[in-house]
Amino acid sequence: MAAALFGLAAGTLLGLVARRVLAAMGLTLLVTGATTLLLEWTHRTRLLVPPHTYTSAGSTPKPPMGEKWSTGHYGLITASGRRDDVMNCPFPSGAQPRECMDRHGYVARFYEANPAGDYWMLQWADTAVLGGLALLLTALTVVLLRRRV
Numbered sequence: 600m601a602a603a604l605f606g607l608a609a610g611t612l613l614g615l616v617a618r619r620v621l622a623a624m625g626l627t628l629l630v631t632g633a634t635t636l637l638l639e640w641t642h643r644t645r646l647l648v649p650p651h652t653y654t655s656a657g658s659t660p661k662p663p664m665g666e667k668w669s670t671g672h673y674g675l676i677t678a679s680g681r682r683d684d685v686m687n688c689p690f691p692s693g694a695q696p697r698e699c700m701d702r703h704g705y706v707a708r709f710y711e712a713n714p715a716g717d718y719w720m721l722q723w724a725d726t727a728v729l730g731g732l733a734l735l736l737t738a739l740t741v742v743l744l745r746r747r748v
Contacts, residue, residue, distance in 0.1 A: 601729035606631050608736035615743055634732070638725055650711040675705040682709065 609630050614623040654676065673685040685708070688699035700706075 601726045601733065602635075604733040605634070605729040605736070608733040608740065612736045612740045612743070615740060634729070638728065641724075642721055650713045652709050652711050654707045654709045656707050672711040674709055675700065675703075676707040676709055677704050678706050 606627065610623065610627040613626040613630065614620070617623040617626055650672075675683045675685060675687055677683070683703075683705070687703060688696055688705065690696040690699060
């Protein structure tokens with residue numbers, strides 16, 4: 600919602616300044632796109648914190664994710680500690696994963712995850728930045744409109 604308000608505020612202000620529809624639309628797309636890219640870049644830098652690795656011995660099912668969000672990195676571990684892709688034994692349950700893991704020498708499974716609080720922190724930070732920018736642009740629009748009256 601904050602992103603929509605930011606886009607609306609940016610479009611209104613740029614429409615007021617540019618006074619041409621196509622120019623204002625182009626500027627709005629440029630400003631909102633640049634802001635989005637900047638926020639995405641900050642996400643990537645914040646996500647450089649390594650995730651916690653959770654392992655389960657043998658073919659024992661992994662513990663529930665709980666209050667975590669996955670990095671999407673799952674795999675299998677050999678006795679020497681080498682990590683392989685989970686698709687080397689892509690069986691969900693039953694005797695099949697045990698047989699496949701034994702055949703390939705895998706002793707454990709792993710997945711990587713970050714605390715859910717990290718995800719929500721990013722969401723709240725984005726909301727605060729975009730909401731603050733929307734308020735700032737709205738105030739600037741009001742100031743410009745009062746000068747014209």
